[in-house]
Amino acid sequence: MLALSGAGISTESGIPDYRGPDSVRRKGSPITYQEFVRSETARRRYWARSFLGWPAMREKRPNAGHRALARLETAGAVHGVLTQNVDGLHQASGSRRVLELHGALAWVRCLRCGRLEPRDALQLRLERLNPDFARERAVMAPDGDAELDAGLEKTFHLAGCRGCGGTLKPDVVFFGENVPRSRVARSWTMLERAEVLLVLGSSLTVRSGYRYVVAAAEARKPVALVNDGPTRGDGDATLRLDGRLGRLLPALADRLLGPAAG
Numbered sequence: 001m002l003a004l005s006g007a008g009i010s011t012e013s014g015i016p017d018y019r020g021p022d023s024v025r026r027k028g029s030p031i032t033y034q035e036f037v038r039s040e041t042a043r044r045r046y047w048a049r050s051f052l053g054w055p056a057m058r059e060k061r062p063n064a065g066h067r068a069l070a071r072l073e074t075a076g077a078v079h080g081v082l083t084q085n086v087d088g089l090h091q092a093s094g095s096r097r098v099l100e101l102h103g104a105l106a107w108v109r110c111l112r113c114g115r116l117e118p119r120d121a122l123q124l125r126l127e128r129l130n131p132d133f134a135r136e137r138a139v140m141a142p143d144g145d146a147e148l149d150a151g152l153e154k155t156f157h158l159a160g161c162r163g164c165g166g167t168l169k170p171d172v173v174f175f176g177e178n179v180p181r182s183r184v185a186r187s188w189t190m191l192e193r194a195e196v197l198l199v200l201g202s203s204l205t206v207r208s209g210y211r212y213v214v215a216a217a218e219a220r221k222p223v224a225l226v227n228d229g230p231t232r233g234d235g236d237a238t239l240r241l242d243g244r245l246g247r248l249l250p251a252l253a254d255r256l257l258g259p260a261a262g
Contacts, residue, residue: 001224002194003069004212005083005090007142008201008227012063012246015087016142030143033177036169037111040158043167048153050170051126051133053146054119057105062093065245068253069200070094075257080190084202084209086143086172099186101179101208103172105144112166122159122168129157143172179208191215199225201245204232213237 007017035042062070070093072078080097081090086105090098108117127134133156139147161168173179191197197216204210213233216223225237226248234240241248254260 001072001078001196001198002190003072003078003081003198003200004202004209005069005081005085005200006202006204006209006227007085008203009065009069009245010060010063010085010087010089010201011228012065012244013060013087013089015057015060015089030145030175033174036174041153044156044158045148045153047126047158047168048133048156049141049146049148050144051123051130051156052148053141053144054105054123056146057087057144058120060087060089062089063246065200065249066090066093066095068249071253071257071260072249073097077256078198079193082187082190082212084206086170099183099190101173101183101187103170105170105172107171108168109171110161110164110166111169113161113164115161115163116171117162117168119170125159126157129159130155144170187212188215194221197221197223199223199227199231199233199237200249201227202231203227203229 007015011017031042031046036046066089069078069081069090073081073095080099081095082099082101083090084101086100086102088104088106106119108119108122109115141147159168160166191212197212199213202209204213210232213223213236217236222238223233223236224239225231225233226241226243226245228242228244
């Protein structure tokens with residue numbers, strides 16, 4: 001099997017998603033790549049919100065669904081994970097063959113020179129530039145973001161690249177931005193090797209995820225889809241299960257491999 005995971009596998013770790021059953025309660029839309037590149041005001045607001053949201057994001061840990069998937073990979077039942085998530089929880093749970101389609105929040109990249117910097121290191125620099133900002137109250141939002149009252153970002157000081165002083169962006173694919181071609185090519189190779197596509201916790205609303213379901217169905221590979229709520233790919237699925245992955249994935253692992261030790 002090849003696993004394709006979305007935000008629904010991480011909600012049980014306390015990370016909000018955009019399109020799950022509770023998403024309608026959240027306000028605002030995620031920033032687009034075009035907004036981020038064009039507008040310093042947009043960048044200031046993004047980094048102010050990220051500054052408040054990152055500490056909570058960094059503390060999140062894998063849940064039973066992540067651990068069960070890692071167990072399936074170790075046993076050879078799953079040969080790899082394509083993830084739309086940027087939280088790093090698959091790797092933290094023990095998965096080794098993980099391709100992060102949308103990048104990783106744990107890294108920041110300079111748009112001018114391409115230099116990478118750990119997100120934790122940037123957080124320390126932002127703390128020095130904004131010593132009083134951490135006192136602001138914030139509610140965690142998807143992808144390490146946080147809700148912030150309009151206008152508060154005006155006092156937030158940005159940090160530039162340590163190498164060239166250029167604009168920093170999280171090393172993730174924003175809405176309106178393309179997944180790098182080399183990454184897409186690797187993902188197709190992983191799908192070609194698979195006998196079954198196992199979709200976990202994704203609404204498949206975004207084409208970058210749904211296209212794998214379409215390709216698998218066209219190649220007559222079975223598609224098993226597990227999600228808490230309806231998805232765009234329901235009509236393409238060979239098997240469709242509705243429920244929490246923290247319960248269903250451990251049950252699948254036990255069925256295929258026997259009960260976990262301990």
